Amino acid sequence: MDAIVAVDLDWGIGYQNELLFRIKADLKRFKDMTQGQVVILGRKTLQTFPGGRPLPARVNLVVSRNPSLVIEGATVCHSRAEVLTAVALYPDKHVYVIGGSSIYREFLPDCQHVYVTRVQRHQQADTFFPDLDALPDWRCVRSEPVQEENGLLFNYLIYEQAHRS
Ligand SMILES: NC(=O)c1ccc[n+]([C@@H]2O[C@H](COP(=O)([O-])OP(=O)(O)OC[C@H]3O[C@@H](n4cnc5c(N)ncnc54)[C@H](OP(=O)(O)O)[C@@H]3O)[C@@H](O)[C@H]2O)c1
DSSP, X not given: OEEEEEEOTTOEEEETTEESOOOXXXXXXXXHHHTTSEEEEEHHHHHTSGGGOOOTTSEEEEEOSOTTOOOTTSXXXXXXXXXXXXXXXXXXXXXXXXXXXXXXXXXXXXXXXXXXXXXXXOOOOSEEOOOGGGOTTEEEEEEOOOEEETTEEEEEEXXXXXXXX
């Protein structure tokens, strides 16, 4: 399993349950990578999607402690163990952890790679991804050239977890 995240220079990922940035090229890349695959997301991140609906053309595993939550077009999982059981049903699909903060932290040990979009800004944030540069098990194995969209500079990085490579 891998994670995909867009961060600012301080590893901020969200503010008031919204994304910090909307970069069309990055959203398209996210769609291209995850389409047809399995995505794992927290219940709060689901709320940030259009209409609060799961992502189309993907297996959505939504994590919530609410035992009575039912979401059309998604499987609700109530624990990390339930997520891992559900993931095992899709051995031919790639599995992406897509946030938010609590879900990234919970599943980071299970991830082999993290696909990071790093936006060259210090943005106000209240939710963060773990600083992979400060974690001894993680190293950056690829850094693509900086791009620009509507004045925002960003680049794509890939981090790899040592004992999972
Ligand atoms: N920049 C990015 O790439 C990116 C990507 C995704 C999200 N985000 C941002 O991240 C923020 C949301 O992150 P967040 O950490 O506040 O929320 P979150 O991780 O999306 O969802 C948190 C919810 O997940 C459920 N949950 C978490 N751990 C669980 C467990 N072990 N067992 C069962 N349920 C569990 C709980 O749902 P219940 O309350 O229903 O029990 C909890 O309230 C937003 O600002 C969003 O825009 C950014």
